[in-house]
Amino acid sequence: MTPNHDDSALRDRDAILLRRYAAGDPAAARLLTRSLAPRVYSHAARVLGNPAEAEDVTQEAMMRLWKIAPKWDGAQAQASTWLYRVTANLCTDKLRARRDTDAEIPDLPDPAPGPEARMQRVAREDALQDALAQLPARQRQAVVLRHLDGLGNAEIAEILEVGVEAVESLIARGKKALVAVLAGKREELGFEDD
Amino acid sequence: MTDHEDNSLDLLFAAARANPPVLSGDRIALLEQQALDAQPFEPVWRRAVAVIGGLPGLGGLVASVVLGLWIGVASPDVIGLQVDALLGADSELLQSVDFGWEQDEG
Numbered sequence: 001m002t003p004n005h006d007d008s009a010l011r012d013r014d015a016i017l018l019r020r021y022a023a024g025d026p027a028a029a030r031l032l033t034r035s036l037a038p039r040v041y042s043h044a045a046r047v048l049g050n051p052a053e054a055e056d057v058t059q060e061a062m063m064r065l066w067k068i069a070p071k072w073d074g075a076q077a078q079a080s081t082w083l084y085r086v087t088a089n090l091c092t093d094k095l096r097a098r099r100d101t102d103a104e105i106p107d108l109p110d111p112a113p114g115p116e117a118r119m120q121r122v123a124r125e126d127a128l129q130d131a132l133a134q135l136p137a138r139q140r141q142a143v144v145l146r147h148l149d150g151l152g153n154a155e156i157a158e159i160l161e162v163g164v165e166a167v168e169s170l171i172a173r174g175k176k177a178l179v180a181v182l183a184g185k186r187e188e189l190g191f192e193d194d
Numbered sequence: 195m196t197d198h199e200d201n202s203l204d205l206l207f208a209a210a211r212a213n214p215p216v217l218s219g220d221r222i223a224l225l226e227q228q229a230l231d232a233q234p235f236e237p238v239w240r241r242a243v244a245v246i247g248g249l250p251g252l253g254g255l256v257a258s259v260v261l262g263l264w265i266g267v268a269s270p271d272v273i274g275l276q277v278d279a280l281l282g283a284d285s286e287l288l289q290s291v292d293f294g295w296e297q298d299e300g
Binding site: 021022023024026029030032033034037038041042045046051054055058059062063066067070121124125127128129147148150175178179182186189191 | 200203206207209211213215217222225228229233235240
């Protein structure tokens with residue numbers, strides 16, 4: 001991501017809020033929590049496919065942000081980028097622990113059942129989540145950051161601590177793998193009619 | 195990857211983006227409480243300054259206190275000289291004001 005005016009404004013806003021947080025302003029604590037925690041949770045839930053683990057990761061990532069707030073350097077990365085990096089590392093730790101213990105992954109909760117279109121949407125979401133779960137961790141993180149969290153490749157490179165070309169490669173391989181996993185479900189997901 | 199496959203994947207991504215996993219209100223409230231618990235203590239003086247309008251308010255309060263002290267401590271002669279200096283000793287305003295002090299003193 002090339003630094004631009006919006007990034008700079010966000011970085012300044014984050015830095016101001018973190019300074020106010022460190023100075024004891026309770027409104028800054030609430031603003032930062034409400035703007036950042038949902039994004040952390042959403043990313044963790046997509047990568048882990050497990051709401052309880054995603055909540056744990058969100059709690060831990062936010063606690064780390066509060067600890068670093070008094071030492072926050074406004075010139076460094078946006079708080080959200082820093083937080084995504086912490087979240088990505090915590091998710092990697094969880095995935096490793098899961099692989100070591102071979103734990104079973106509960107599904108994300110389904111929304112309440114509804115009409116046919118809603119059922120198909122839920123089926124598509126489930127299919128994507130199941131397919132994501134079959135990708136290697138780094139590919140999964142890169143695809144989620146790019147296509148679900150909507151971040152640019154340069155910011156993803158900063159988060160995953162790799163080069164932009166490596167990010168492009170991870171995303172391309174991840175998407176190819178997703179297509180392969182979903183190939184047998186096209187009709188079931190209603191794509192033959194699209 | 196064909197265009198058709200790519201489009202299907204984009205549709206799946208779009209659907210997922212439209213329905214992100216959501217933190218419950220209770221969980222956000224808990225995270226807010228944890229943020230407040232982990233927050234460094236705000237000094238009492240900072241809260242007091244915020245109540246009176248921040249630094250501008252503090253500046254006005256200090257100026258008022260200093261002026262009030264000066265008026266209370268300084269002798270009336272000094273204050274009179276300062277008022278003369280401020281308005282001009284032969285100011286028409288001063289000359290036109292009849293305080294009635296002479297009559298009070300008989």
